[in-house]
Amino acid sequence: MRILALAILTIATASTAPSARAQTYDPAYPVCLQIYQGWNDYYFECAYTSLAQCNMSASGRAAQCMVNPYYAGHKTAPPGQRYRRHRRVH
Structure with missing residues (x-):
């Protein structure tokens, strides 16, 4: 009987717990705006290429x-391999 009561209590506790929202960062942009909606409720908006651009959007909020x-940064070829050409041997 104790095991059944403990199992019901565990299931009830797990089902009433709020689900966690996934925080996502877009690796294509170097600056994110963290927007607060409440005391512990916030989200990230990563769509800015500079801090100045982000600060303009954050103004008054x-x-x-x-x-x-x-x-992730810019994808560039390592030095010395950008213009490398292969010669065919006949």
């Missing part, structure tokens, strides 16, 4: 700009 920790 409960928000702050931050550097994107997952920014």
Whole structure:
């Protein structure tokens, strides 16, 4: 009987817990805007190419700009391999 009561209590506790929202960072942009909606409720909007651009969007809002920790950077070829050509030997 105790096991059944414990199982019901565990299931009830797990089902009433709020689900966690996934925070996503877009690795294509170097700056994110963290927007606050409540005391502990906020989300990230990563769509800015500079801090100045982000600060203009954050002006007058409960928000702050931050550097994107997952920014992938520009995709460039390593030095010396950009214009490398192969010669065919006949």
